[in-house]
Amino acid sequence: MKGFQYSMEQILDYRKGIENREQQEFMEKREEYEKQRNILNDYEKRLNKAVSSQTAVRAKLTVGELKSRYHYIHHLQKKTEIQKRLVLEAKRAMEAKKQKLLSAQKDRKIMEKHKEKAFRAFNYEMNKTEQKIIDELALYSYMRK
DSSP states (O other): OOOOOOTTHHHHHHHHHHHHHHHHHHHHHHHHHHHHHHHHHHHHHHHHHHHHHHHHSGGGSOHHHHHHHHHHHHHHHHHHHHHHHHHHHHHHHHHHHHHHHHHHHHHHHHHHHHHHHHHHHHHHHHHHHHHHHHHHHHHHHHHHO
16 A cells, blocks of 8 residues: 655645745844944943933033043934834744745645545545455455355
């Protein structure tokens, strides 16, 4: 007797490949998002440190130093705002890839369920055929006696 062979195995393999590719792209987008978030956190820490140090030593600084610190704080604020937008864009890209990955997983699971049903149907037919053969052998044995 011939073993089980799924007729749409190539389609299942293709969908597994798509899922793997989508998973890899999602991981890259997630890493990019984490990288952008870390940069934002760094800017925010530097900004908080600059603001707190300016208020602590304000009386001891010259006008030039105060102006320089003001420009530095202003520069950090601009960088922080730009970075917030980059983080938001990276998050959106990551979420879009996540949806594609979930869709690819769903497609693969549908095919795997179909394969399982086909395998159960194959086993049912094999058992039915086997039972038929056993019944015929029992009938021949009975008739010989």
